Amino acid sequence: MECKDETTGNVNDKQTKEQSKQQDIEKKMEEQKQQPEKTSPKLNPRAGLKLAKTNGASKKRVYKVVLTGGPCGGKTTGQSRLCTFFENLGWKVFRVPETATVLLSGGVKFSDLTDKEAFKFQENLIRTMIQIENTYFELGQSSLRDCLIICDRGVMDASAYISKEKWEKMMSANNWNPIELRDNRYHQILHLVSAANGAEDFYTTEDHACRSEGVDMARDLDYKSAAAWVGHPYFDVIDNSTNFETKMNRLIEAVCQKVGIDIGDRLLATSRKLKFLVATLPADSEFPPFQDFDVVHHYLQSSGPKVQARLRKRGQKNHWSYIHTIRRPNVHGQSRIEVKTQLTHRDYMNLLAQRDDAHFTIYKRRRCFLINNQYFQLDIYREPSHPRCKGLILLETYSSHSGDALKNYMPKFLNIVKEVTGDPAYSMFNLSLREDWSTTKKFWHPMPGKEGSKTSETKTGDIVVDSD
Structure with a gap:
């Protein structure tokens, strides 16, 4: 195809009109490239991971983290520690409850479900989780203060409890994709390694009404829940290489580093x-x-x-x-x-x-x-x-x-x-x-x-x- 310069005077009216039309098309295409990619409002009510801003000159941050990991990893205590730490700094903190615990505490037992019922239950669990999270995300957006939103497990955790084939079938049926579910939905993933993996003497099921896993099963679930989040740009693993108190401090430090809060030496192991x-x-x-x-x-x-x-x-x-x-x-x-x-x-x-x-x-x-x-x-x-x-x-x-x-x-x-x-x-x-x-x-x-x-x-x- 021959391209002609706009300044060329030796073109007829028809060529000029066609060229002008082509330029308009190219301009529109370029404008579309500059527009942010649209995402499903069900998955991400605010596209991208940029921290939210107020209408004024001052900046407000809305930061979404997921606490995940196998059984008895310290998620409950970690959520409490994060909440107290950031509230003391003047942040508003929202704690999104674990959807699976809410539903399972209603008398649901997977052993009683057929394969079809189990598949549908997991699908509805994810839908419920998305809606609950979106409720808190919107509250964070309207907050006048910096806001930390702590999710007790996230959407991708459901994939640890279902086969790969069924998970892909569920994703396709609902028009979901891992980029939105995993990468764009949350700012940071914090995997608290189960005590069953590296701190076996401290593993217990006594403090959780919905927990019944043995050490081997807990270790397996820990690996699966970690694998579910591999690929997220900000994925931190908090292992059991230190004692529990230091583990909690490392959790807080990991969030502070990503948010950009200078914590001095407060969370050092020698502190x-x-x-x-x-x-x-x-x-x-x-x-x-x-x-x-x-x-x-x-x-x-x-x-x-x-x-x-x-x-x-x-x-x-x-x-x-x-x-x-x-x-x-x-x-x-x-x-x-x-x-x-x-x-x-x-x-x-x-x-x-x-x-x-x-x-x-x-x-x-x-x-x-x-x-x-x-x-x-x-x-x-x-x-x-x-x-x-x-x-x-x-x-x-x-x-x-x-x-x-x-x-x-x-x-x-x-x-x-x-x-x-x-x-x-x-x-x-x-x-x-x-x-x-x-x-x-x-x-x-x-x-x-x-x-x-x-x-x-x-x-x-x-x-x-x-x-x-």
């Missing part, structure tokens, strides 16, 4: 929790930007003398989140493990019936702030409380620093009296006791360590350090 007694509360104007929360703690009756159970209600402007924490004694020499579970208001009210009358309810105002890339929580104890808590102010942080290096990171505007890390007189468990410390048998004492070594005591995990 430890530190607690300080503060004399007085300065004026609000002395603080850097902060978030204040009302916090209420209730200790519950526990199953054994070495097991602690408590409820925490934490909120702003009469909007609350609820956490149930169980702290168990050392297992196989590893640090004492805390299992944290997010609760509904109804579950919280039901568990309140198990309050331990040996303890006062603890009321605090918690102020969270960042300074020198160091994250701090300042707990101001409030009445009603035991007289020993009157006027008490405690500052907490995680750090690997000590001595003069630590002093350089501490808030200069606070009048810090002394460090009280590991001091039983400042344990929330002991502070809440109704009886006098000299007569009660419930008073907690730290495990013996090297004299004067708070670090050695902290590493045992038996110091009652109330982290929520």
Whole structure:
């Protein structure tokens, strides 16, 4: 085909019109190339993975993560830790419940289903999951704050429980594709490796009503759920190469790195929790930007003398989140493990019936702030409380620093009296006791360590350090 320059004057009118028409077609084709690819609104109500922006000049982020992995990998506790961490930074956090658990808790057993029923159930499960997630995604889009959306498993997890042939048939029948389901729908995938793979001594089915898998099956499901997400551009595997506490810190660190939040040294493996007694509360104007929360703690009756159970209600402007924490004694020499579970208001009210009358309810105002890339929580104890808590102010942080290096990171505007890390007189468990410390048998004492070594005591995990 012969191409002619537009400036050529030796062309007839017919050629000029045809050339002009061809240029219009090419222009439209080029404009279409520049348009973003349209996606199914059912799968992705906001195409692409760019973080959402407000209408103004300031930027707002909506970040969607999936917590996945085999049974007993730490997803429940990890969700709770992520939620608390980002709420303390002022983010709005939405937690999308696991759709499979919701449906299976209604009496469904795969062993009772025919092949056709099982296929249809999985198909409806995915449809339900997509709709539930989209509801939270739209809420995140309309939020005025930065928003983290934590999905307890994602759409691709369903492929771990169905044959490849049936999965491809289901994808084709619903016009789904892996690019939309896996790559474009979520910003980051975090696979928490099952305890059945590398931490077998800690694998249990006791804390999950819908879990019945043995170690071998759990290990197999762990591999399958990981394989389902291979190909996602931001896929992080959080394995069992460290103890559980460090595993949770690595989870938070992985999200912070992708979002672009500078966490300093708070989540290093050598980082430890530190607690300080503060004399007085300065004026609000002395603080850097902060978030204040009302916090209420209730200790519950526990199953054994070495097991602690408590409820925490934490909120702003009469909007609350609820956490149930169980702290168990050392297992196989590893640090004492805390299992944290997010609760509904109804579950919280039901568990309140198990309050331990040996303890006062603890009321605090918690102020969270960042300074020198160091994250701090300042707990101001409030009445009603035991007289020993009157006027008490405690500052907490995680750090690997000590001595003069630590002093350089501490808030200069606070009048810090002394460090009280590991001091039983400042344990929330002991502070809440109704009886006098000299007569009660419930008073907690730290495990013996090297004299004067708070670090050695902290590493045992038996110091009652109330982290929520």
